[in-house]
Amino acid sequence: MIILLYSSYQDIKYKSVDDIIIYILLIFNVFYFLYLIIQNIYPENLIFSYFILLFFVLLYLxxxxxxxxxxxxxxxxFLLSFFSLYKMLxxxxxxxxxxxxxxxxxxxxxxxxxxxxxxxxxINIILILISIYFINLFILYFNIYYLLISLIFVYIPYFLFRYISKDMEEKLTFIRNVNELVEGDWIEDGIEVNNIKKEDKEILVKYFDIYENENKYILKFKRNNKLINSIIILFIIIIPLxxxxxxxxxxxxxxxxIIIFYHxxxxxxxxxxxxxSKEEINILKKLGEYNDIKVxxxxxxxxxxxxxxxxxxLLI
Known part of the structure; x- marks a missing residue:
């Protein structure tokens, strides 16, 4: 939980998480999971937590x-598998x-x-906090009225947020230099580049389709890569099921x-x-050495x- 707390701090401050944290969590979970299997201890609800993982993969895609x-x-x-299905929901x-x-x-x-x-x-934040308070009262006393009150305090901010969020996506899109990019950044297609060296082009074509437009080059992510990768990611996650x-x-x-494979x-x-990916960022940074690239x-x-x-x- 300490690692997750630090990851939360990084996510809030930098909108990214260090790779070392992800690998520490991976190593800990793999070895702990193997230890349990060797001891013939199998989490009863792993299948349900795996369905939640599948849902998150779909959100990512x-x-x-x-x-x-x-x-x-x-x-x-994996931690969720030790909770009941009710707790997972x-x-x-x-x-x-x-x-x-x-x-x-x-x-x-x-x-x-x-x-x-x-x-x-x-106001939305206050209403949601009130909703969380009432849902906990529902859990404590199992009184349906607390649940209904909680849902009311969810729906009101939902509709208010729809009003304010119409242009939010646009305001959360920023123009940046390639040197400011970090792994995992979502960038828009159509990167304009004035010049591409031959040796860089050989690497670039692995990740981008290159189009010439007058005296400029337009870089777009390979469509085939997107489709093939989506199929592979989805197929791999279904195999354990x-x-x-x-x-x-x-x-x-x-x-x-599967988890090791993904990493x-x-x-x-x-x-x-x-x-x-790191490779895509590196090649864009290399292009940025002799181009003024904004993404x-x-x-x-x-x-x-x-x-x-x-x-x-859940743990309280």
Whole structure:
């Protein structure tokens, strides 16, 4: 939890997480998971937490989740398997609410000069916190009225947020120099470059389609890469589910292998429109040495803090 807390801090401050944190979580989970299997201790609800992981992978493929957030969830979904199905559903509910809070925090930053939207964002956060309070009363006393009150306090800020968020995506898109890019950044297609050296072009064509437009080059992510990578990512994540119905023991081992596979091949699969890889950033930086390259980077609200806070509420 300490590592997750530090990851939350990084996500809030830098909108990214150090690779070392992801690898520490990976190593810990793999060895702990193997230890449990050797001891013949199998989490009963691993299949349900794996379905949640599958859901997060789908969110990533639809560009609703950043790669750093997905890798954090690769590391903590195993922890969820020790909770009951009810607790897992509660985790998702908390996650949505805290995610909504952090989206409103981003709105507060954006709309400081727009007092109306600024105060609506603050009201939304207060209402969601009230909703979380009532959902905990529902859990404590199992009184349906607390649940209904909680849902009311969810729906009101939802509709208010729809009003203020019409131009939020546009305001969360920034123009940056290639030297400011970090791994996992979502950038828009159509990068304009004035000059490309022959030796750089040989590397560039691995990741981009290059189009000539008058005296400029336009770089676009390879469409085939996007489709093929999507199919591979989805196919790989489904394999353990097939094993589950064939042999449950194979399912447990395959989960470990799949997570390791994703980490080993992250710079081959999770690239392009799914989030920049280190190799893509390096080649763009190399082009930036003799070109003035500006790219549009789309940012979102921090998602690791909601994961951390949701787990904290489950453990309390």
């Amino acid at each position: 639809f560009r609703l989740l950043a790669i750093g957030d997905l890798y954090i969830f690769f590391s903590i979904f 509660l985790f998702l509910f908390y996650l949505v609410l805290f995610g909504f809070i952090f989206h409103n925090i981003e709105a507060i930053k954006i709309y400081r000069e727009n007092r109306k939207k600024y105060y609506i964002s603050i 097939i094993f589950y119905f064939l042999n449950e023991i194979f399912f447990y081992y395959s989960v470990i292998l 080993i091949f992250q710079n081959k699969l999770f690239i392009g429109r799914f989030g920049l 549009k980077v789309k940012e979102g609200a921090p998602f690791i803090p909601p994961i951390f806070l949701s787990l904290i509420l």
